Amino acid sequence: AQKITQTQPGMFVQEKEAVTLDCTYDTSDQSYGLFWYKQPSSGEMIFLIYQGSYDEQNATEGRYSLNFQKARKSANLVISASQLGDSAMYFCALTGANSKLTFGKGITLSVRP
Amino acid sequence: DSGVTQTPKHLITATGQRVTLRCSPRSGDLSVYWYQQSLDQGLQFLIQYYNGEERAKGNILERFSAQQFPDLHSELNLSSLELGDSALYFCASSSHYGYTFGSGTRLTVV
Numbered sequence: 072a073q074k075i076t077q078t079q080p081g082m083f084v085q086e087k088e089a090v091t092l093d094c095t096y097d098t099s100d101q102s103y104g105l106f107w108y109k110q111p112s113s114g115e116m117i118f119l120i121y122q123g124s125y126d127e128q129n130a131t132e133g134r135y136s137l138n139f140q141k142a143r144k145s146a147n148l149v150i151s152a153s154q155l156g157d158s159a160m161y162f163c164a165l166t167g168a169n170s171k172l173t174f175g176k177g178i179t180l181s182v183r184p
Numbered sequence: 185d186s187g188v189t190q191t192p193k194h195l196i197t198a199t200g201q202r203v204t205l206r207c208s209p210r211s212g213d214l215s216v217y218w219y220q221q222s223l224d225q226g227l228q229f230l231i232q233y234y235n236g237e238e239r240a241k242g243n244i245l246e247r248f249s250a251q252q253f254p255d256l257h258s259e260l261n262l263s264s265l266e267l268g269d270s271a272l273y274f275c276a277s278s279s280h281y282g283y284t285f286g287s288g289t290r291l292t293v294v
Binding site for chain 1: 290
């Protein structure tokens with residue numbers, strides 16, 4: 072079975088600072104993918120970044136980077152230079168052989184001006 | 185616009201009723217997934233279709249059913265609705281490039 076764990080309580084960050092959102096996972100699949108999604112208060116799910124289990128380098132997409140530590144089964148999202156518009160719920164998700172996405176419970180991020 | 189279209193955006197209905205949620209996947213995507221997001225259960229996978237055939241089932245109640253039509257759009261049917269079915273229902277489609285979510289249908293059962 073696949074599992075995603077996001078245990079941080081609501082996170083706060085000052086505008087323009089960096090923040091790390093934690094995600095650990097568990098899977099028996101050898102090949103898998105990790106995703107981060109952003110869900111603002113409007114409700115839509117916005118794709119942020121993807122990391123494949125065989126990717127040797129950490130994924131980056133603009134201000135988003137994924138700190139992938141395979142041995143520790145962690146896939147933390149780093150947001151650099153936080154903006155007020157980054158305030159949202161963030162979900163880590165895992166896909167494997169069965170192709171469905173398994174989501175964590177999410178982390179609420181609030182960016183302070 | 186993500187390319188995945190869900191209708192309606194909002195739905196309010198009474199207990200015991202039946203509703204149909206519709207999803208049109210991104211052009212060219214053959215897979216459709218349905219998810220339910222509620223405050224207590226989080227994001228739960230319901231069911232997956234691939235090119236018209238059911239591929240995987242998750243925590244989908246027997247009162248719920250889905251299908252994918254030849255034009256690849258999908259419908260999720262929810263019947264004998266209960267208060268606890270109130271949730272945000274997402275459809276997603278997938279391709280080599282990843283998963284794309286629709287904007288969701290917010291169902292309120294009163």
